[in-house]
Amino acid sequence: MQSVQTRFGKLVKKAPADDHNVAGLIKDYEAGDIAISKIINEAKSLQVAWHDMAFCQLGIAGAFYELYGPIDASITADGEEKEDVEEEERHIIHAATPRAILERSSGMHQAYSGLHEELRDEITTMETLLLRPATDAKDMIQPIKKTIKKREKTRIDFENAQAKVTKLQRKPGKSAKEETQLAKAQGELEVMSDAFETADSHLRETLPPLVQAVSSLIPPLLASVILIQNRLLGLCYTVIHEYCQEHGFPSPAPPMEDVVAEFEHAFAPVASEVECFSSVRKHMGAHRKTATDRPESGRTVSFQRMKAPLSRISSASSQRQPSPARSPEPPSEPSPASHRIPSHSATPSGLGVPTDFTTATVLRGQRSTSSLHSRQGDYFGQAAIAKKKPPPPPPGPKPKRQAEFVEALYDFQGQGEDDLSFRAGDRIRIIHKTDTDQDWWRGEVGGYQGSFPANYCGPVGSN
Incomplete structure (x- = not known):
């Protein structure tokens, strides 16, 4: 709409003396035609956008209404009887949705249903107040385009005839044939001059009223756009404010940080309960999370799920301790080094001082641990090397602008x-x-x- 206002400003600032300049009148006409076309296209886009938004709002309200609606506890999601449900889920107590939540979801659905009807009626008024007048105006100024094209063709013919006469007049020592050609060219030039002047006179009489009509039509069209926008926004804010006042929600809404914090505080217990279902665990591909795996205060669930694989790896490595009851046979000729534990590894708790029967087991665990550390070291070392990329090549010379x-x-x-x-x-x-x-x-x-x-x-x- 900003470009439309700019073009409208150019139209209203046109001086009266410009009416005698046909080229200037044609430019003003083209500017008005473009402004009308932009108003039509933007109005159609605005109409579609508001319709989609109203439909989306109604869909969200309907989804909340179905989500919080009563559920038949005797039927599962797949339509099977309660007797076929797993033993774990069979003992779950199905509590009814609180009445306050049911009233809020039902009230939201009713409010947005009424809002959808009102918005649809208001969006329809765009046809009568905006689109139809703009389309009629564009249809009325279209026929003059043929006259402008015909005038442009006449101008080119006139300039060609003028150039031909000028060329023959400047040629010294003209022959009789060339004199005849000059006389013929002058006759054609006179005919083209009359036709060109007639076309200019017609445009001088026709274009100023059209340009004035277009410039006077644009302000009420823009005012209609503003009026419709204010009505649509007023309907939306009124419905939302009344719903918030009725059900105890703050209006205007609190800062987004407070909304997110309250949601996370209420969502964490629900997520813990849902993830205890075996059907949910099966699709998640993970074991049941303990209370220590739940997100701490201020952390999101997605961040905690990213940490879960690491916690499982660490717990698995801690459980991979050698059992004292299983001691391998000592080698026939043990070397002194086989009884010595490397100084950089700590003695596992619970094993005590290593003996001849426990050293081999400890060393085996240490070798696997050291190999794991070496692989991790190689991986991070290679990753660090891979991060060091060579400097980019110097930029080449800028391409020269091709001659036109x-x-x-x-x-x-x-x-x-x-x-x-x-x-x-x-x-x-x-x-x-x-x-x-x-x-x-x-x-x-x-x-x-x-x-x-x-x-x-x-x-x-x-x-």
């Missing part, structure tokens, strides 16, 4: 010192150009630089 050329469609003889003269078929390298071909550009031909009319040229190969 146009081809001269007609001959042009410069009138001023800075004008660039050329003949039809010459390739002109563009040095500087504007956004329109109804202007003077700067180019180079044969080593000479200067300004030239852009409408005398076209794309390379178009001649």
